[in-house]
Each structure stands twice: as C-alpha cells, then as structure tokens.
Amino acid sequence: xxxxxxxxxxxxxxxxxxxxxxxxxxxxxxxxxxxxxxxxxxxxxxxxxxxxxxxxxxxxxxxxxxxxxxxxxxxxxxxxxxxxxxxxxxxxxxxxxxxxxxxxxxxxxxxxxxxxxxxxxxxxxxxxxxxxxxxxxxxxxxxxxxxxxxxxxxxxxxxxxxxxxxxxxxxxxxxxxxxxxxxxxxxxxxxxxxxxxxxxxxxxxxxxxxxxxxxxxxxxxxxxxxxxxxxxxxxxxxxxxxxxxxxxxxx
Amino acid sequence: xxxxxxxxxxxxxxxxxxxxxxxxxxxxxxxxxxxxxxxxxxxxxxxxxxxxxxxxxxxxxxxxxxxxxxxxxxxxxxxxxxxxxxxxxxxxxxxxxxx
Numbered sequence: 036x037x038x039x040x041x042x043x044x045x046x047x048x049x050x051x052x053x054x055x056x057x058x059x060x061x062x063x064x065x066x067x068x069x070x071x072x073x074x075x076x077x078x079x080x081x082x083x084x085x086x087x088x089x090x091x092x093x094x095x096x097x098x099x100x101x102x103x104x105x106x107x108x109x110x111x112x113x114x115x116x117x118x119x120x121x122x123x124x125x126x127x128x129x130x131x132x133x134x135x136x137x138x139x140x141x142x143x144x145x146x147x148x149x150x151x152x153x154x155x156x157x158x159x160x161x162x163x164x165x166x167x168x169x170x171x172x173x174x175x176x177x178x179x180x181x182x183x184x185x186x187x188x189x190x191x192x193x194x195x196x197x198x199x200x201x202x203x204x205x206x207x208x209x210x211x212x213x214x215x216x217x218x219x220x221x222x223x224x225x226x227x228x229x230x231x232x233x234x235x236x237x238x239x240x241x242x243x244x245x246x247x248x249x250x251x252x253x254x255x256x257x258x259x260x261x262x263x264x265x266x267x268x269x270x271x272x273x274x275x276x277x278x279x280x281x282x283x284x285x286x
Numbered sequence: 287x288x289x290x291x292x293x294x295x296x297x298x299x300x301x302x303x304x305x306x307x308x309x310x311x312x313x314x315x316x317x318x319x320x321x322x323x324x325x326x327x328x329x330x331x332x333x334x335x336x337x338x339x340x341x342x343x344x345x346x347x348x349x350x351x352x353x354x355x356x357x358x359x360x361x362x363x364x365x366x367x368x369x370x371x372x373x374x375x376x377x378x379x380x381x382x383x384x385x
Contacts, residue, residue, distance in 0.1 A: 064320065065320075066320050066336070067336070067340045068336030068339060069323075071337075072337070105371065105372075106368070109365055109368040111361075112360070112362070112365045115361030115364075116362050116365065117361075118357075119358035119361065120358060121318065123304065124307055124319075127307070127316060128314070128319045128322050129316045157357060161344075162350060163340035163350075166340055222327065227331075228329075229330075235330050238326055238329075239326060242322045242323050242326055243319055246319045247319075249303050249306070252303060253303050253304060256296050256299060256300050260296050260297060267376075268372035268376050269372050
C-alpha cells in the first residue's frame, strides 16, 4: 500500500472505531426513513473503512491484474442481476438474493463493498428500493457482512478439504442468509419496541431471514453453476487470482 | 455426467424451488418482504414516523418493473458478454494450438 492509501484507510478506520464507541452498538433492504438519523450515520461511518479498503484493492487489481478485469465486471453484473430478481418464498412474501457471494470468493470481500454499494445506489435512487438515508446500513448488511461471511465460510470449507462446489454453495448461501439476519438485527436495534432489541430483532428475523431461506439456496446453486462455467472457460484468470491470494497470504 | 448437463439440472432445481411456494402457498400476493417489515415496525414501534422519503419514486408498478428489468438486463448483458468472450477465446486458442 502506498502512503496516501494507508492514510485514507487509517483515517476511515479511526472514524469507524469512534462511531462504535459512542454508539452503544451492542430483506430486503431497509426502507427509506426507517432508521433514526443517528443509526443511519453510524452505519454509514462503519462502512467507510471497508469501502476505502475495497477501492484500494480494485485499484491494485486494475494495475497488476488487468486480465481479471473482465471477471470483476462479471461479478458486479452478477450482483446486479440477482438483486433485481424478486423471487416468491414459502412465507408468502417475496425477496431477492444478493449476488455478492461470487465476487467475495473470487476477489475478496472488500471489493464487494464497492460493487455492492453501486447496486444499492442504483436501487435507492431509481427504484425507491432501500434508500439513501439507510444506504449505510444496507451497505453494511449486503455489501460487507454478507461477503465477509461468504469468504470466511468458503475459506473454512477449503481448509477442511471439502469439494469446490460444496464450498462455493455453502459460502454463497450462508452469506445471503447472513445479510438478512444483519438487516433484522439493524431494524431490531432501531426499533426495540417494548420487548427489547433481541425480541424485536427476532420478529424481523421471522420476516426477512425466513423468507430468505429458499432464496439463499437458489443463490448458492446459481453461484455454483457460474463458478463451474468460469472453471471451464476462465482458467487463466482464476489462476491469476489464486496466485494473487497466495502472494497476499505470504505477505 | 457431463458438466453442462449438471448445470442445466441445477438451474432446473432452482426453478423448482422458486415455483414451489407459488403452488403451495395459497391466498398470497407475494408482496415484498420490505412491505411486511414496514408493518412490523408499526407493530413494535407504533409511534415511529419515517422521517425521509425516497426522492424518486416510480409512479407505478409498470415503471418500477421497467427499471428492475433494466437492472437485470444490464447485468445479464455484461455477464453474457463475459462468458461469450471467454468461450470464444478458449475455442480459438485450442484451434490455433491444434493447427
């Protein structure tokens, strides 16, 4: 990392830590105006270091691994497609997958923070889906928490020597589900009602997370199919990315 | 089994999972889960007033579906281009290698 990059990263980290200390922080996307202003700001600030980190990573990729740019664009496009598909679920309501798992596994989770916020901005600005005031909270759940869990699960599965397809499936599926658990928690935190944060979060969990279960399975399967396609056609790029991961691991 | 057959079967499985609720859950319009959450917020926090509104709200369902289609279409276009490019590269590289 260069000096300016380091400065930006530490500055944003500092701000996020500050927000974490002052705040007793203890779906679909959250609707515009449904979080109190202080929460909106806090979630937004927490997202900052991840976004800065993601921008730095993308810059490095465009500099050192130009060949993989096509794959990066495809990962963004994948999130675009999947988050546009509202699929009916067993609870009698609809929701949409996140599509952030694929990019998290190929390029690392921080890159997805940047790609995810682009999708969320599109939906908040043009579709009245999600919102600008809740952008920070939604970015945290869909573009940060989900991708990071995906990456963690995927790595863990690989360490345990599971088959590639199974690791990809579990990573993408659990990341999708986790996104909506975080959404429920964020809503519970803002609207504890009379029963407290947890019971309220559970209430939202019943709406978001339950609805999401079949969708998460679908996202897992579709991601496996895409990875199978990439394995077949994009071996040079995948090797390039694997090499980059090794280099970073060694550092 | 060939990889492509597996892929098609997996995608069919996805379609089945998506259609299953439509067949099994009756008397539902499958509204958005965010709508249901709005109601839940009213329930646990009856005094809460949303303090902001979307700056651009699509005037109706048709425009909204247009924009969602646009989003899916743009994404699918890029994905299709990517896979097409990769497939063609693999094909012609193999051709050159075998000549």
